Ligand SMILES: O=C(O)CCC(=O)C(=O)O
């Protein structure tokens with residue numbers, strides 16, 4: 272049965288936490304999730320990111336497409352995230368960006384691992400948590416299989432089918448057994464992909480706002496496969512504004528940073544990074560207590576609103592701890608701020 276793998280793993284680990292995915296399992300487990308009814312909006316936007324004709328012409332290679340979205344950008348990403356958390360115990364705030372992968376006919380992706388520290392140079396930092404787990408949810412009934420050449424596992428795309436696996440071994444090193452590839456096929460394929468870390472994480476601004484295509488070479492130096500990355504116009508505006516906010520912040524211009532973050536939040540109201548930076552930009556000025564009323568209460572409530580929204584989506588981790596500290600500090604120093612918020616005022 273399709274569900275067997277998931278059930279077995281959840282039984283092994285009642286709390287259904289990340290630890291359930293013991294790398295010793297050395298197996299890809301399959302499950303089924305309902306792909307959110309909101310999915311079309313997400314996929315529609317992804318079609319903005321058409322593979323670039325120039326790549327095809329110059330390399331003869333059909334690029335696959337990765338449309339990259341933050342977890343708070345589309346209703347579908349939130350619904351899917353909740354299903355995955357429920358089923359697999361992978362909490363949403365441990366996940367990196369979500370991707371819609373689209374493979375036109377004949378597109379493929381060569382064997383690789385998803386580990387970051389596989390890359391040259393990254394080893395000096397030792398094992399990291401990044402991309403500890405990979406979750407795929409297929410959104411098409413055809414297309415190339417996801418294959419694991421070192422274990423012989425082959426997963427056939429089927430709408431709603433979910434495949435997940437650990438990328439790290441017991442020591443937290445990249446596990447070569449997790450090597451996988453997307454086979455070419457005459458049929459197109461759509462699959463939703465998300466990487467998860469072992470610890471809560473705050474993904475950086477969406478750097479795929481500018482469309483780009485990357486190609487990999489085979490052993491003979493020939494182009495083997497290409498992938499075009501892109502993101503939505505909203506993500507582009509939000510990412511640019513957040514990046515500008517970072518620079519202004521570094522210059523000590525908190526007011527300027529706050530303005531940029533407002534722009535980002537107007538496009539992506541629940542974007543974790545922008546929320547916490549906006550709260551800090553106001554808080555960092557340290558002037559809330561010294562403000563005259565009603566400004567003091569107004570500014571304080573704005574910080575509280577940003578932080579509580581952030582904490583709803585990101586309840587644990589180092590940044591959540593900081594957010595909670597800020598909240599209790601504000602509660603102590605500006606009682607009108609937090610008390611009335613708590614009463615819904
Ligand atoms: O499309 C697939 O089946 C796998 C994609 C993949 O491994 C990746 O994008 O890292």
Ligand SMILES: [Fe+2]
Pocket residue numbers: 383384385451
């Ligand atoms: Fe991969």
